[in-house]
Amino acid sequence: MKIAIVRLSAIGDIVQSMIVLQFIKQNFSNCIIDWVVDNQFAEVLDDCDEINKVIKLNIKEIKVNKSIPMLLFLVKKLRSLEKYDIVIDLQGLIKSSIVARLIPADERVGFDKVSIREKFAANFYSKSYRFPYHENVILRYVGLVAACLEINITDKEILDKKSLYNIQPIRVRRTKPNIVIILGASFVSKIYPVEKYIEIVNSLDANFIAVWHSQDEFIMAAKIKLHKNQVEITRCKNFSELKKIIMNSDITIGGDTGPTHLAWALNKPSVTIFGSTPIERNCFITDKNLAISSGKKINPYKIDKKDPSIGMIESELIVSTIKKLL
Numbered sequence: 001m002k003i004a005i006v007r008l009s010a011i012g013d014i015v016q017s018m019i020v021l022q023f024i025k026q027n028f029s030n031c032i033i034d035w036v037v038d039n040q041f042a043e044v045l046d047d048c049d050e051i052n053k054v055i056k057l058n059i060k061e062i063k064v065n066k067s068i069p070m071l072l073f074l075v076k077k078l079r080s081l082e083k084y085d086i087v088i089d090l091q092g093l094i095k096s097s098i099v100a101r102l103i104p105a106d107e108r109v110g111f112d113k114v115s116i117r118e119k120f121a122a123n124f125y126s127k128s129y130r131f132p133y134h135e136n137v138i139l140r141y142v143g144l145v146a147a148c149l150e151i152n153i154t155d156k157e158i159l160d161k162k163s164l165y166n167i168q169p170i171r172v173r174r175t176k177p178n179i180v181i182i183l184g185a186s187f188v189s190k191i192y193p194v195e196k197y198i199e200i201v202n203s204l205d206a207n208f209i210a211v212w213h214s215q216d217e218f219i220m221a222a223k224i225k226l227h228k229n230q231v232e233i234t235r236c237k238n239f240s241e242l243k244k245i246i247m248n249s250d251i252t253i254g255g256d257t258g259p260t261h262l263a264w265a266l267n268k269p270s271v272t273i274f275g276s277t278p279i280e281r282n283c284f285i286t287d288k289n290l291a292i293s294s295g296k297k298i299n300p301y302k303i304d305k306k307d308p309s310i311g312m313i314e315s316e317l318i319v320s321t322i323k324k325l326l
Contacts, residue, residue, distance in 0.1 A: 001028050001030075001031040001032070001085050001086075002031065002032045002034075002082075002083075002084045002085050003024065003031055003032065003033045003034070003084060003085065003086055003087075003088065004033075004034045004035075004036055004055075004081075004084045004086075004087045004088070004100075004103055004105065005017075005020070005021075005033065005034070005035050005036065005087075005088050005090060006036045006087060006088065006089045006090065006091060006096050006099050006100045006103075007035070007036075007037065007089075007090045007091050007096070008036065008037055008038045008041070008057065008059060008091055008093075008095065008096050008099065009037075009038050009040075009041050009091075010041060010186065010258065011041060011044055011239070011257075011258025011259070012256075012257055012258030012260075012261045012282075013091070013137070013258075014037065014041055014044045014045065014258075015044060015164070015258055015261050015262055015264075015265050016137055016138055016141065016261055016264075016265075016284075017090045017137075017141045018045070018048060018164045018265065019138060019141065019142065019158065019161055019164060019265075020090070020141050020142060020145040021033060021048065021050035021051065021164070022050060022161060022162060022164075023142065023145065023146070023151065023153050023157065024050070024145060024149065024151075025050050027149065027151045028149075032052045033050055033051055033052055034051070034052055034053040034054070034055055034084075035051050035053075035054050035055065036055045036057065036099060036103070037054060037055070037056060037057070038056075038057055038058075038059045038060055039056045039057060039058050039059075039060070039061065040060055042054055042056045043238060043239045043240060044239055044258075046239070046240055047165040047166050047167050047240070047243065048164065048165055048166070049166050055081070057074060057077075057078075057099070058070065058074065059074070059095065062074060075102060078099060078102035078103050079102055079103075079104065081103055081104060082104070083104040083105060083106070084103060084104065084105040084106070085105070085106050085107070086105060086106065086107045086108070086109065086148065086149075087100045087103050087105040087107070087108045087109070088100075088109055088110070088144065088145060088148060089108070089109070089110035089111075089121075089125065090110075090141055090144065090145075092110055092111045092115065092116035092117070092118070092121055093116070093117075093118050093121055094118045094120055094121045096110075096121070097110060097121035097122070097123075097124035097125065098124060100124060100125070101124040101125075107126050107127065107148075108124065108125050108126050108127075109125055109126065109127045109128065109129065109144070109148040110122065110124075110125045110128055110129075110144070111128060111129060111130070111131060111133075111140070111144060112128035112129060112130045113128070114130055114132065114133075115128075115129075115130050115131050115132055115133055115140070116133060117133065117301065127148065129143070129144055129147045129148065131143045131144055133300060133301070134278075134281060134300050134301075135281065136280065136281055136283075136284060137281060137282060138158060138284040139155075139158075139284075142158060158284065159286055161267070162267070163265070163266050163267045164265040164266070165243060165247075165265060165266060167243055167244060167247045167266065168247075169247050169248050170248050172248070174207070176205060176206050176207050176230075177206045177207070177250040177251065177326055178206070178207045178208075178209060178248070178249040178250050178251075179204070179206050179207070179208050179209070179249065179250060179251045179252075179253060179322065180208075180209045180211060180245060180246055180249045180251070180252040180253070180254075180263075181197060181201075181208055181209065181210045181211065181221075181224070181253055181254065182211060182252060182253065182254025182255065182257060182259045182260045183197075183210060183211065183212060183217040183220045183221060183254070184212070184213060184214055184216070184217040184220075184257070184259075185254075185255045185256070185257040186257060187305040188305065188306070189275055189276035189304065189305050189306060189307045189308065189309075189310060190255040190256050190257055190275065190276065190277065190310065191255055191310070192254070192255055192273050192275075192310055192311075192313070193310075193311045194220045194223050194224060196311070196313075196314075196315040196318075197220075197224050197315075198223070198224055198227045198228075199315035199316075199319075200253070200315050200318055200319055200322075201224060201227065201228045201230075201231060202227060202228060203315070203316075203319045204319060204322060204323075206230070206250075206326075207230050207232065208224070208228070208230060208231045208232065209231075209232050209234050209245060209249060210224050210225065210231055210232070210233050210234070211234050211235075211236045211242060211245060211259070212233065212234070212235055212236070213235070213236050213237075218233070218235070221233040242259055242262065243262060243266065246259075246262055246263050246266055246268055247266050247268060249268070250268075250269065250326070251263075251268075251269045251270065251271065251322060251325055251326070252268060252269070252270040252271075253270065253271045253272075253273070253318065253322065254270075254272065254273065255272070255273050255274075255275070255310065256272055256273070256274050256275075256277045256279075256282050256283070260272050261283075263289065264284065264286070264289045267288070268288070269288040269289065269325045270288070270289045270290070271290050271291070271292065271318060271321050271322055271325070272289070272290075272291040272292070273291075273292050273310060273313060273318065274291060274292065274293040274294065274310070275293075275294050275296075275307060275308070275309040275310020275311070275312075275313070276298065276303055276304055276305065276307035276309060276310065277298060277300075277303060278298040278299075278300050279291050279293040279298075281300050288325065290321050290324070290325065292313055292317055292318060292321060293313075294309035294310060294312045294313050296309045
């Protein structure tokens with residue numbers, strides 16, 4: 001069997017949807033799985049043994065440049081791919097469904113129009129399945145794959161999943177736990193206030209690694225270090241570096257963003273902090289991957305990117321949750 005999975009973006013969504021790969025391979029050990037992704041997010045898929053080939057598309061570049069020749073070249077590229085038995089669109093947007101439709105295949109499947117925000121996308125599939133949009137994203141991805149491939153995947157199997165990446169930890173003897181702090185996010189209402197991160201580092205006897213990529217994140221990291229010497233400021237130039245840092249640390253804390261969810265993907269302990277996004281939808285809680293919410297009821301169809309509720313979460317609650325994991 002030859003399968004193409006379409007999940008073009010973004011970091012966190014790709015990370016979480018990668019869980020389907022191991023269940024496909026468990027049931028179809030000799031199958032070929034290719035993954036179709038936007039160029040800028042392709043690195044997220046590195047170090048994954050279940051993927052045979054990553055098909056990179058320059059969709060954002062085409063959008064920015066408004067280039068018809070580039071668009072036509074992309075269409076030609078997709079149509080010239082070798083034929084697949086099935087194409088599975090895990091994204092459910094019009095752009096991803098069109099990509100799925102252009103790929104030569106016997107069958108194209110995705111979520112039905114009740115289960116996605118851009119309902120017209122369902123018209124491009126030969127089969128569609130109902131897994132309501134407000135439900136947990138992990139269960140949606142797994143449910144769609146289980147339904148279209150006619151396999152059974154239990155919640156226990158999800159809890160017992162193997163790491164989504166083949167990255168080996170470096171064994172180093174240390175006297176204090178290493179805690180990674182994820183400072184940034186795609187929008188401000190996902191970012192926990194730097195003042196409360198300072199309260200956290202001052203409340204725990206641990207080494208902290210404040211990772212940064214943007215200048216704003218560096219400024220946050222520097223502010224935290226001013227209050228505690230046991231804070232290492234580490235620049236992550238790429239996603240591969242971040243994977244290794246998280247794999248070789250004890251706990252990762254941060255907002256509802258892809259880099260924080262990476263700890264779940266690697267089966268490493270984490271505390272995810274939710275404000276303007278729905279905790280019950282965006283997080284699959286385990287014994288080692290815990291989450292804290294402001295308690296505000298969130299409509300997943302209408303995310304307020306200026307919602308300040310994440311700042312209402314007291315640092316003491318996060319400290320006590322970290323201590324549980326330690």
